[in-house]
Amino acid sequence: MEHCTDMLIVGAGFSGLTMAIEARKRGIRDIAILEKAGDIGGTWRENTYPGVACDIPSHLYSMATHLNPDWSRAYAEGPEIQAYLQKVSRDEGLYDLCHFNQQLKSAHWDGTRWQVATEDGQRWSARFLISAIGALHVPSIPDLPGTDSFPGPKFHSAEWDHDTEFEGKRIAVLGTGASAVQFVPEIAKTAAHVIIFQRTAPYVLPRPDGPIAPWVRRLYRLIPILPRLRRKLIYIVFEYRHRVFRGEERMVNFAMKMWRRGLEKAISGPEERKRLTPDYRIGCKRILSSNDWYPALARKNVSVIPYGATSIKGNQVIASDGSHAQADILIWGTGFRVTDVIERLDITGIDGLTLRDAWANGMQANLGTAIAGFPNFFILLGPHTGLGHNSVVLMIEAQVRHIGRVLDQMKRDGIQAITADAAKQTAFTQEMQDRHSDSVWQAGGCTSWYQDAKGRNTTLWPGTVSEYEKRMARSGLEQYTPAPSQGGDR
Template sequence: MGIIDTSVLVIGAGFGGIAMAVELRRAGIHDVVVLEAAGDVGGVWRENTYPGAGCDVPSPLYSFSFAQNPDWPRRYALQPDILAYLRRVARRFGVYNLVRFHSEVTSADFDAETGRWLVRTADGTGYSARVLVPATGQLSRPVYPSVPGVDTFTGTSFHSARWDHGCELSGKRVAVIGTGASAVQFVPFLGQRAASVTVFQRTAPYVLPKRDRVYTERDKAILRAFPVLQKIDRLGFWLYTEFAQQCLSKWRFLSPLFSVQTRRHLRRSVSDPDLRAALTPDHQLGCKRVLFSNDYYPALASSTVDVVTTEVVAVTPTGVRTADGTHHEVDVIVYGTGFAATEFLGSMTVRGLEGRDLSDAWRDGARAHLGITVPGFPNLFLLYGPNTNLGGGSIVHMLESQARYVREAVRWLASHSDHYLDVRPEVEQRWDREVQDRLARSVWTRCRSWYRDAGGRVVSIWPGRTSEYRRHTRALRLADFRLGRVRTPSTTPEPAPVR
């Protein structure tokens, strides 16, 4: 099978991949291929179809600045509406024409002789690209609890990200392991349908009320007639999330403004003092993800739901065993145990200069300049890379900042065919040192969470505001890079886009 040439190869067709493809097309760069392992665009919003799945960032902000949507059904959009939005954007901007579906990337190797990346997919297809942009996200690979017996359960079990919609829940005893952002959304659904639900909680999360509302047809008509109102709405939400992010990272003396709301929400929702005590967090607000829900606490307080705070030590063929020796007989187990957020490129093998493996470069924790570039891996630009996630705010804003930065790199490379860009180690080290120093003074180092890797290093969170990050990524600084010389530059014309 031959090698398919392209200028830019994007891996993943979720929010990040779509943002990158649109940014390049809007800049007149059309020689782009997007590889997607699944059969449609959407990323996490295609995969997570569990009941109640939705976003806890307001819809006007959790959307592209270049594709505002006046037709959101509600302030906090649900999964079907977000997926439909992404499909519309992909169609509107021609992204579907660039995507090769069912193309799971297995390896990527940089060739210093030609200054190109050779990428292989699971079906054996090869691609040669000047620029490689992994946009695989941080929340795409489900993880299961590391307790014995997970594979021995004889009933029905599944992860929330792989929801079994064919599982009949009526009359069933259901166990839920994990109380993160997904569980907060699907536990109320289970409580209404199953005979009983046992929620195994390791750590009580902070839960804020979700100030949701339905957008009426009149609301939508007004937004369509006066687009400036939608921009004002978006601006208001952005300013609030910037304030929240600053409170978590720097203005920690203001965090009681939020913790007071969580205590009031718990007190109003749960009357049982014992249950309320079990649901009271024992860590600082913000060091784990703060959740939003109006129906989670009422669901836990219902007669069909029990909360167990004793540690799960094993899964048996017929249930779940806890550290106190109790065996909980159940028919169904739902794992709400999150994702491998610190494994940025999953099982993909990426080798840079001199064949160095990226997993070796990240042996002590993932790191990248601006969360985008890694020394020794030229012309590789990560989207949603290390330390670009947010404790408060919209990741879409961050992705747009990164896509614009990468666009400038692609432009420079297009006019300098005999060079490649390799970020200087001292530049990446200086950036990483600043980020980690700021994180050390923030709330995110105050407890164990999915923001941190096995060594305790915070590899997910950006410790500043999104406006600050946009300033850092506004311009490509050539002084930050070593300009490698391609020994055998291509003399062939730019290939046409692969359809």
């Protein structure tokens, strides 16, 4: 049986839900959402490790159309964000659009529509196809020799084993990224020993976190303009942080002072401080935020080996300098596969062009949103739409407003199918590489998940959110060309 719809959205996280809301506002009623799991939420459904939280303030990390006056903390924890997305979905009737436990297998353009198959054999036909699969859900696990010989529980932070007991156990943590910075302080409370294998030290800055008083929340409910003003104020403050990444000396010095103060307050020994000092410019890798990380590293039952793990032999984890440690439990805190997630999908556009072939020389999409040769196909949080300084929800909102406006223009002009203008896509991609070439992300002395296998930054937007919002607001059908009809199956 084949299901037909006007718009098929793949993924029910922030991106997919925001797109569905925008499409409905534009008058598109025939919408379906394919979701590989059994509920909405994306990143916040997948990541359930102890201490999981957002590093963007709650009032900014939420939809502008659905502000939440009831956030309990300045920086919300994972379960509260998931509950927020569930409430939005219930209030908007988005659950009625969702088809759960449906993982995309393939999609091909037949000349007039997208023909889509799921892993369990369902078939869909859609005029518009939206990729909203996100990036932070496919674990990146190094292929270390001997991993299979480890006798105890082993898992990635995004696949947390809640049946594993940590009390009194020796726990090896591989990696010091955003997830590890959050879960290590939690498991260290009861573990006998936590041994962290640190390939590179992160910059971890304190943040103004804490509960939001009940009377403040009541005020937000009574006066709806107040949470909107709070969101705007946080947005302005976080936009200002972009100056750190631009290398403005005063802002860099301020950020370094904050980092150094947090480190020295918790860690007293000069050797320990040296071990935890990054050897690259601040901002080259993701700047992390936590009030608990350095105090956790000061605990007597927490040790840092300043080298990455290279192999495992039984219950021994061996580092690149030859040092080793015994462990009962192994946890990968090694982040996610970002730069190759979408290209591994089986998506075929005009004249048999596969997404894998289109991106053989690296990810590219005009304005980070549409790809030449793939008609009526849009990507949310595609190439060059990630951020190092502000909320990606703002980028999603800018993208869906752009897509909605383009769909309106297509309807007005009687155009059935469009594809990104190839010349404009090439120019945009070159602009991004030029702007990144001397940026801290490329010239800051590190390698990071922002970069692809060839060392190019294909992930981040180099400017401010305000710049991207204005650019997307000015962009319309002129960024596209009509797609040729190929006859198709229908």
